[in-house]
Amino acid sequence: DGGITQSPKYLFRKEGQNVTLSCEQNLNHDAMYWYRQDPGQGLRLIYYSQIVNDFQKGDIAEGYSVSREKKESFPLTVTSAQKNPTAFYLCASTPGQYATNEKLFFGSGTQLSVL
């Protein structure tokens, strides 16, 4: 079955540590996205990538980094510069580079907590 796989489901970060969240898709989608969701909040865009080897900052990119070396993979690193990383992280994709009237396909999410 095609879809988006996020791992791990739960992740704990120690003070000063960088952690990487994995996102893999086998849908052959061009565009991929990372969102952050805090309790009672909507989704906020961290980074997105329209094509391989290119990505753009979203609204809350500070303290995060990404790479897009392969079409199917879009890992997110939460760096120690992100002072409040506890949140639910969602990876998503859309078929085309431009999401005009296209729906987002979501992974099942990673809950990141600080120890």
Add this chain to the structure above:
Amino acid sequence: RKEVEQDPGPFNVPEGATVAFNCTYSNSASQSFFWYRQDCRKEPKLLMSVYSSGNEDGRFTAQLNRASQYISLLIRDSKLSDSATYLCAVILGYNFNKFYFGSGTKLNVKP
């Protein structure tokens, strides 16, 4: 001002009731509109796209009002299984890769 705003609720309704949510958006250049359903600690799932002429899918009806810049979702004959958070999403016209989400409206359907 937020791009997309929703009443957080919760809306507590009995089974069988009709309930409606609104979602306002601030940018008149917004092009595409969606309703997503999200269960606790799960990923959002697309419920409906919202078209200019309005659209219906079973017990769910979505409407778009461009003049007043809001979209609505009507749920008829509410079921216990409809209990969830409903997120609206908007794609802004000048950046087709950015979906803006509201904070969600929580619905509790009670027996």
